[in-house]
Amino acid sequence: MAENVEEPWTQAxxxxxxLLAGPVLFLFAFLLAPLAIIWGYSFGHTQGLxxxxxxGTFANYAHALNPLYLSILFKSLVFAVxxxxxxxxxxxxxxMAITFAKPQSRAWLLLLIMLPFWTNLLIRTYALMAVxxxxxxxxxxxxxxxxxxxxxxxxxxxxxxxxxxPLDLLYNNFAVILGLVYVQLPFMVLPLYSAMxxxxxxxxxxxxxxxxxxxxxxxxxxxxxxxxxxxSGVLVTLIPSLGAFLTPDLLGGVDxxxxxxxxxxxxxxxxxxxxxxxxxxxxxxxxxxxxxxxSMFTPKRGxx
Amino acid sequence: xxxxxxPPRPKPGPLDYLARWPLRLxxxxxxxxxxxxxxxLMVFSFNxxxxxxVWRGFTLDYYAQVLQDESLQHAFVNSLTIALVSTVLSVIxxxxxxxxxxxxxxxxKPGLEGALSIPIVVPEICMGVAFLxxxxxxxxxxxxxxxxxxxxAIIIAHVSFSFxxxxxxxxxxxxxxxREMEEAARDLGASExxxxxxxxxxxxxxxxxxxxxxxxxxxxxxFVITFFTSGPDTITFPVKVYSMIRFxxxxxxxxxxxxxxxxxxxxxxxxxxxxxxxxGHDAL
Amino acid sequence: xxxxxxxxxxxxxxxxxxxxxGASGAAAVGLSFGLDGCSDKVRRGANGxxxxxxxxxxxxxxxxxxxxxxxxxxGVDVNMSLxxxxxxxxxxxxxxxxxxxxxxxxxxFVTRLxxxxxxxxxxxxxxxxxxxxxxxxxTVVFDPDRRYSIPYTxxxxxxxxxxxxxxxxPDSWKWLFDSDRYRGRIGLFSEADDLVRLAAKxxxxxxxxxxxxxxxxxxxxxxxxKKHVRVFHExxxxxxxxxxxxxxxxxxNGDIAQxxxxxxxxxxxxxxxxxxxxxxxxxxxxxxxxxxxxxRFINYLLDAKVGADISNTIMYPTPNGAALALMPDSYRxxxxxxxxxxxxxxxxxGDFEGVERTHMFDELLTRVKAA
Numbered sequence: 001m002a003e004n005v006e007e008p009w010t011q012a013x014x015x016x017x018x019l020l021a022g023p024v025l026f027l028f029a030f031l032l033a034p035l036a037i038i039w040g041y042s043f044g045h046t047q048g049l050x051x052x053x054x055x056g057t058f059a060n061y062a063h064a065l066n067p068l069y070l071s072i073l074f075k076s077l078v079f080a081v082x083x084x085x086x087x088x089x090x091x092x093x094x095x096m097a098i099t100f101a102k103p104q105s106r107a108w109l110l111l112l113i114m115l116p117f118w119t120n121l122l123i124r125t126y127a128l129m130a131v132x133x134x135x136x137x138x139x140x141x142x143x144x145x146x147x148x149x150x151x152x153x154x155x156x157x158x159x160x161x162x163x164x165x166p167l168d169l170l171y172n173n174f175a176v177i178l179g180l181v182y183v184q185l186p187f188m189v190l191p192l193y194s195a196m197x198x199x200x201x202x203x204x205x206x207x208x209x210x211x212x213x214x215x216x217x218x219x220x221x222x223x224x225x226x227x228x229x230x231x232s233g234v235l236v237t238l239i240p241s242l243g244a245f246l247t248p249d250l251l252g253g254v255d256x257x258x259x260x261x262x263x264x265x266x267x268x269x270x271x272x273x274x275x276x277x278x279x280x281x282x283x284x285x286x287x288x289x290x291x292x293x294x295s296m297f298t299p300k301r302g303x304x
Numbered sequence: 305x306x307x308x309x310x311p312p313r314p315k316p317g318p319l320d321y322l323a324r325w326p327l328r329l330x331x332x333x334x335x336x337x338x339x340x341x342x343x344x345l346m347v348f349s350f351n352x353x354x355x356x357x358v359w360r361g362f363t364l365d366y367y368a369q370v371l372q373d374e375s376l377q378h379a380f381v382n383s384l385t386i387a388l389v390s391t392v393l394s395v396i397x398x399x400x401x402x403x404x405x406x407x408x409x410x411x412x413k414p415g416l417e418g419a420l421s422i423p424i425v426v427p428e429i430c431m432g433v434a435f436l437x438x439x440x441x442x443x444x445x446x447x448x449x450x451x452x453x454x455x456x457a458i459i460i461a462h463v464s465f466s467f468x469x470x471x472x473x474x475x476x477x478x479x480x481x482x483r484e485m486e487e488a489a490r491d492l493g494a495s496e497x498x499x500x501x502x503x504x505x506x507x508x509x510x511x512x513x514x515x516x517x518x519x520x521x522x523x524x525x526x527f528v529i530t531f532f533t534s535g536p537d538t539i540t541f542p543v544k545v546y547s548m549i550r551f552x553x554x555x556x557x558x559x560x561x562x563x564x565x566x567x568x569x570x571x572x573x574x575x576x577x578x579x580x581x582x583x584g585h586d587a588l
Numbered sequence: 589x590x591x592x593x594x595x596x597x598x599x600x601x602x603x604x605x606x607x608x609x610g611a612s613g614a615a616a617v618g619l620s621f622g623l624d625g626c627s628d629k630v631r632r633g634a635n636g637x638x639x640x641x642x643x644x645x646x647x648x649x650x651x652x653x654x655x656x657x658x659x660x661x662x663g664v665d666v667n668m669s670l671x672x673x674x675x676x677x678x679x680x681x682x683x684x685x686x687x688x689x690x691x692x693x694x695x696x697f698v699t700r701l702x703x704x705x706x707x708x709x710x711x712x713x714x715x716x717x718x719x720x721x722x723x724x725x726x727t728v729v730f731d732p733d734r735r736y737s738i739p740y741t742x743x744x745x746x747x748x749x750x751x752x753x754x755x756x757x758p759d760s761w762k763w764l765f766d767s768d769r770y771r772g773r774i775g776l777f778s779e780a781d782d783l784v785r786l787a788a789k790x791x792x793x794x795x796x797x798x799x800x801x802x803x804x805x806x807x808x809x810x811x812x813x814k815k816h817v818r819v820f821h822e823x824x825x826x827x828x829x830x831x832x833x834x835x836x837x838x839x840x841n842g843d844i845a846q847x848x849x850x851x852x853x854x855x856x857x858x859x860x861x862x863x864x865x866x867x868x869x870x871x872x873x874x875x876x877x878x879x880x881x882x883x884r885f886i887n888y889l890l891d892a893k894v895g896a897d898i899s900n901t902i903m904y905p906t907p908n909g910a911a912l913a914l915m916p917d918s919y920r921x922x923x924x925x926x927x928x929x930x931x932x933x934x935x936x937x938g939d940f941e942g943v944e945r946t947h948m949f950d951e952l953l954t955r956v957k958a959a
Contacts, residue, residue, distance in 0.1 A: 009410035015496050016408055023401040023467070027419055031464040034438035035422065038430055046943060049704035050682045068951075072958055093330045107576055109331075110517065111569070116338045117521045118568050119345070119561050120542045122549060127341035130348075135832045137344065170833065171819040185338070187518070194514040195476040228479040232472045236424060243427040249778070249822050254814050257957040264429050268675035269780065270950035271943060273433065280430035287425045288418065353850070375668075433679070440684040531676070535686040536642040536669050547670035548647050 042277035052273060060278030069262065069279065073286070076258040079173070079248075080241035083180040087188040087237050088230065090181070095192035095229075096222070099199075110193065113186050121183065125250050128179060132169040132251075139166040171253040179247040184240060188233040195229020196222070239287055259283060342565075349558035366559040376544060376560055383541035384567070385452050386530075387523040390462035394519040395512055397463065398470025402511070403504070405471070406478040423465040424472075432532035435461045439533055454538050461533045462523045469522065470515035477511025478504075524568070633663060637878040641885055643668040644677065644688045646868070649741075651898035658888050664881050673823070681706050685875035689882040695730045695867045696781075698737045699940035707871045709735050714883040717890035720910035728867070729937055737869035738886050741904040744865050744927060744935060745782060746858040748826060748844035753835040761790035761859045764838055766809055771816035775828050775837035778820035780953035781946070782864060783810065785938055786838070789861050796939045803952060810956040820957065829854060840866075842904050845924035858927040862934030867907070 009016040042061070044054035063069075098109045116124065131137050143164040150161035169175060199222070207217040223230070245260035252258075259279065266276030352363035370376055401420065405413070423431065435457070439445045445457035481504065489499045527542040534543055541564060549557050633639040643655075647670045655666040669688075671677045674697040680686070681701070693701055701707045712718060715738065718726070725739045749758055754770065764774055765787055776783065785795035787806040793799070798806075818834050825839035830847040837844075844856040870889065872882045888894055895911025905925050906912055912920065919925065 006407065006409040009408045012408075012496055015500070016404070016410070019400045019404040019407075023397050023404070023471075024416070026397055026464060026467070027416075030438075030460050031422060032419060033442070034434035035426065035431070037437050037442070038434045049700060049943060050706070068955060068958060072954075090334060093327055094334050097327050097331045107513075110514070111572060112335060113338070114517050114521055115565065115569065116342050118524050118565055119342060120545050121525050121527065122542075122546055123345065123557060123561050124341060126549065127345040130344050131341050133831050133833050137340070182337070182341075185334070186521070190514045190518050191473050191476050194473050194511045195480065197477075197510045199480055225480075228476040232476040235421070236469060236472060239424050245427075245429070250824075253819055254817050254957065257954070260427050260429070262954055263427050265780075265950055265954075267429050267433050268673075268679055270947055271675075271678065272947050272950075275947075276433075277430065280427050283427060284422070284425045288421075291421065354846075436680070437683050440686065444684075532680070536644070536667055536688060539669050544670065547672045 038273075038277045039281060041274050042281050044274045046272060046274060049271065060275045061282065063275060064278045064282050069259070072257060072262060073259045073283070076242055076260070079177060079180065079258060080238050082177055083184060083241045084188075084234055084238040086177070086181050087184050088233065091185055091188035091192060091233070092226075092230075095189050095196055096218075098189070098193050099196040110190075113189050117186050121246060124182070125179060125246060128182060129170060129250065132175060132178075134166045134168075134170070136169070138169060142167065170251060171256075173252070173256055175251040175253075176248050176256045176258075179251040180241050180244055183244070183247060184237045187240065188237045191232040191236065192226060192229045195232070196226045199225045235291075242283065242287070345558050346562050349555050349562045351555050351558075354554055366555040367563070369556050370560045370563060373556075375539070376541075379539045379541045379544040380560075380564065380567075382452075382455060382538060383524060383564075384571075386455055386458050386462060386540060387520050389452075389455075390459045390466060390523045391516050391520040393459070393463045394467040394470050394523075395516045397467040398515055398519070399474050399505075399508060399512060401467065401471040402474035402478055402508075403500075406475055406481075420468040420471055423468050428526075428528040431461075431465060432529045435529060436532035451537075454535070458530055458533045458538060458540070461529050462526060465526075465529065466519040466522045469518050470512075473515040473518060474508055474511035477508055477514075481507050631663070633881065635880045637881050639664050639881075641666045641690065641878055641881045642688045643885070644671060644691045646670065646692060647672075649692065649868075649902055649904075651894070651901045654889070654894060654898055657894070657897075658885065661888065662881075662884060664884070666885065678706075681873055685873045687877055688873055689876040689878045690885055691871050691873055692740060692868050693737075693871060695728070695737075695869060696938050696940045698869050698871060699730050701871065701873070702731075702736050703940070706874055707736050708874050708876070708879070710738065710872065710886070711883060714880075715887045715890065717887050720890050720892055720895070720908050722907055722909040722912070725867075725907035730939060731869075737871050738890065739907040740868045740870050740889070741902070742865060742867040742907055743840050743842050743904060744858055744863050744932075745777070745786065745838060746841055746844070746856055746863055746927070747836060748829050748839045748847075748854065748856050749836045750829065750832075751853050751855050757855075757857055758836060759857050759860050761786060761861055763836060765790055765813055767813075768816045770836050772818055773835040774813075774817045775819050775821045775825050775834040776817055777825065777838045778822055778953075780949040781938065782838075784949045784952060785864055789863065790859075792861075795864050795936050797941065800948075803948070807952050807956060811959045814956060814959065841924050841927065845903070845922075848924060856924045858931040858935070860931070860934075862931065862936070865932075865935050865937050867937070 040054045041052050043056050043058070044052045045057060045059065047053045094113065098106055098113075101109055119127075129136070133139070143166065146161070146164040150164075153159055153161055203221055203225070204217055207221050208214070212220070242258075243260045244258065245264045248256045248258045248261055263276050263279045263283075266272045266279065270276075348359075349366060350362050350364065351359055352365070353360040401416075405417065439457045439461075446454075448454075449456070485507075486499055486503055489503050490496075494502065525542060527546050530540050531543050531546070534540060541560075545557055545560070548554070631639040641664050643666050645668050650668065655668065659665055671680070674694050677691060677693055678697060678700060681688075681691070682704070685706075691707075698707070712734075718734070718738070721739065725742075727733050728739075731737045747758055747761075747764060753773070754763075758764075758770075763770060764776065784798060784803070784806055787809060788798040788802060789795050791802065791805070793802060819828065821828055821837070823839075823843075825834075825837040826843040826847045828834045829837050829839075829844070830851055839856075841856055841858075844854065848854045848856065870886045872879055872886075876882055889898070890908060892908070892910035892914055895906060895908040896914035899906045899908075899911060899915055899919065903919065903925065906915075
């Protein structure tokens with residue numbers, strides 16, 4: 001990778017200003033302003049049913065730091081990290097395959113990966129349930145295999161197999177992780193693809209020519225070169241998984257409550273916006289802390 | 305763009321990973337994983353039963369119902385309009401942001417980077433409520449505007465959460481740019497803007513395309529934020545569907561989703577074709 | 589119950605919504621992006637209001653032709669949009685009414701909305717059909733003299749079950765809340781308020797004013813029961829029951845009656861301890877742009893013939909006596925729609941008891957789920 005030295009903004013004021021204007025204006029007017037209101041709410045309390053008095057209280061944060069909520073937060077973190085790890089492992093080869101595919105087929109391969117995600121999340125989740133449920137397609141198929149096998153074994157007078165027991169694929173933590181991977185996978189593949197595409201092939205070819213195997217080339221050349229894409233992919237997968245509520249709601253069992261479920265209930269059923277806001281921003285502070293930590297331990301790109 | 309003109313490979317080269325069976329198998333497995341539930345959905349859109357669970361024979365009734373359900377069609381059109389407009393805006397804003405962060409060193413840069421990760425970090429529901437309060441109390445968006453102006457609030461909300469996703473993807477792409485190209489162009493007398501448009505933007509294309517896909521997907525699928533910003537006249541497809549299937553999925557919803565997939569694929573295919581095969585290759 | 593008629597709460601309906609939106613040209617064909625104006629095309633009615641009405645309702649909760657007939661009778665176009673639950677409705681109205689004229693909250697939310705001053709008093713002089721309502725619905729605990737709400741339907745929570753997989757009739761909350769007999773096959777409703785109140789009912793208390801001392805007992809019971817429960821469902825219990833994922837579930841009568849029609853092996857019972865009664869009501873939110881149309885619409889829905897048409901489509905119990913008289917026996921005698929009198933006699937409406945209680949119940953459920 002070429003040395004990427006940023007230039008000071010004063011060297012190209014015109015371009016700097018024109019690039020800056022749109023995003024910053026939008027950011028302040030339509031993102032920071034609305035969020036600032038909610039941030040304010042996190043220091044307030046509900047008066048009556050709909051009015052929120054912002055009185056600078058930290059009670060909501062104190063409440064959110066209750067071990068109950070911290071343990072739920074921790075569990076959500078574990079779920080999100082697992083999901084991101086699986087997405088990375090599954091998505092990396094797919095992104096590589098797309099990257100090194102023929103140019104004509106690349107757009108179509110990308111579409112193939114993205115297409116399922118143009119269906120509403122709720123509908124997709126219900127569809128996934130139809131596949132996984134007790135009498136879903138997986139269980140029906142396995143049951144068919146088992147019964148055929150047991151029939152064969154019985155006709156051969158070998159033994160009698162126990163009747164087929166459907167697998168419990170739904171309403172547990174496994175289903176939640178699977179569902180999250182299902183939902184988040186393209187958000188991993190896209191940045192990976194975007195970063196790997198047109199990475200310097202001569203490096204790879206050189207590595208192969210010098211006798212390094214494909215795997216060695218992969219881990220020593222491709223992965224380091226794809227690092228920015230991996231970082232971006234991890235970010236856009238990990239954090240939304242942390243904020244998922246529909247997947248654990250519908251696929252999860254009695255133990256699958258995640259932090260976003262609790263937050264969602266504060267804004268709806270519990271009607272406690274200040275507490276919901278405090279939980280949301282707590283989640284945000286944690287994420288920012290994690291990003292800051294991560295950037296402290298990763299060497300700067302420019303110096304590599 | 306010399307970089308793009310790779311010599312044609314008549315047979316699988318050492319890097320043509322897609323031609324190798326382990327990777328083929330991997331991709332195929334992933335595709336099956338992604339499509340098995342969708343295939344179920346599409347098959348059950350022809351099911352002659354109110355429920356999704358037991359197969360009770362073939363029917364096209366639900367397609368007929370979808371085609372007659374004007375409110376569903378209106379929601380369709382709203383969703384596609386919002387997705388298209390917000391994707392274009394998100395790609396422009398996201399690309400500008402990515403360029404800015406990649407190219408320049410300036411005060412408050414970490415602040416800007418932090419602000420950009422906010423939409424990714426804040427739970428959707430929190431953003432939804434933020435927009436609800438913002439668009440009813442702070443900047444009341446007039447509800448009686450003619451279509452499509454009444455979609456403005458929703459489009460703004462969508463752009464504000466998706467453009468930072470685009471920026472993140474495009475920035476990852478820019479990291480692989482060889483600055484010497486740019487310097488060469490400038491040494492040859494090209495202006496700042498010419499260099500940008502002729503050298504850097506073409507390099508960004510895969511990132512723009514990937515980011516655009518991401519933004520389109522996010523917008524088309526968004527329920528939570530849209531729910532809070534929509535009014536009686538600005539229902540989108542996910543909002544409509546969500547209220548219809550909160551209790552159970554009906555074949556009508558399956559049929560509508562199948563149609564939505566077919567329409568979006570058709571539109572994308574047309575767009576890819578219109579770009580021309582050459583441009584298409586270049587873009588990717 | 590083979591005589592169970594269809595209860596297709598989610599039945600598709602065709603409405604001329606686009607006409608109401610004034611954008612019929614825009615979207616009559618899926619993809620033609622017309623730019624017809626909206627506001628400038630809406631006609632005005634004789635009462636000076638736009639000939640239009642924004643109706644915020646549950647899905648498939650209206651007669652097949654009701655809206656069309658209303659337009660024919662009054663010239664007012666009804667634009668119906670849908671919400672999925674009361675919490676959404678409340679959250680949406682909380683910051684300000686985005687333009688709805690008539691909404692359909694459940695009884696407890698009628699109280700909430702009234703306390704929050706989000707709905708306006710009704711003008712009974714403009715609702716002459718009020719007399720069609722059965723006397724017991726003309727004044728109720730949550731809204732004396734019906735100053736703010738007109739009942740539209742009522743419904744009860746109970747136990748839906750698969751006959752071949754349970755022993756006899758599971759007519760006690762015990763089988764859901766306090767027993768391992770159906771372990772791994774139980775589905776509970778993920779609604780904190782309902783779970784707490786029904787547990788209190790099971791323990792012999794009223795669903796109203798559940799004493800605070802009872803809450804730890806209830807919590808302990810659910811924590812104990814949790815290991816036998818397969819899932820806390822999101823009001824999709826009838827689907828889980830039909831698909832065989834669970835065999836016994838806490839759900840609304842209407843939802844279970846829907847799937848009973850698909851599968852003879854399913855049934856519904858109101859437990860002997862009694863249950864929570866709910867009632868969905870018509871209200872006019874504050875800031876409704878067209879209050880006169882709203883009153884006319886509410887009055888129209890109370891008409892005997894119109895009410896019967898609605899009941900024929902949605903098959904929920906109706907509080908409208910005049911409409912009930914027009915209904916066939918297959919509806920009036922249906923035990924899933926109208927549970928036995930003795931069970932109704934021990935059942936009660938829930939009450940909104942303040943935000944503090946809501947928060948308390950919610951946290952209780954959070955703790956149970958995290959335990």
